Amino acid sequence: MPEAARVLGEIIRAAVSDGRVPGVEARLVKAPEACDILGVSRSTLYELVKRGEVPALHLGRSLRVRTDLLEEYIRQQHHAERGGTATT
Numbered sequence: 001m002p003e004a005a006r007v008l009g010e011i012i013r014a015a016v017s018d019g020r021v022p023g024v025e026a027r028l029v030k031a032p033e034a035c036d037i038l039g040v041s042r043s044t045l046y047e048l049v050k051r052g053e054v055p056a057l058h059l060g061r062s063l064r065v066r067t068d069l070l071e072e073y074i075r076q077q078h079h080a081e082r083g084g085t086a087t088t
Helices: 002-018 032-038 042-050 066-083
Strands: 028-030 057-059 062-066
Touching: 028 032, 028 066, 032 062, 032 066, 042 057, 042 062, 062 066
Parallel strands: none
Antiparallel strands: 028 062, 057 062
């Protein structure tokens, strides 16, 4: 049990410090899932990608976004709303 508590502590510290969980890979999601994660419409997502605010890959005609980058965008927006400056 002490080992589980140590690992859980590491995960919590990592999540608080940079939002990433050790050993969990980012995954690519299609536009509809990215829209759900961000809570925006498809056209808004494409506008964010066009402006370079959300990095994305185009695989053929399909747009894909890494989940860790979506989480980073959300953190930046949250920070900007709380009086900080968003960095892009």
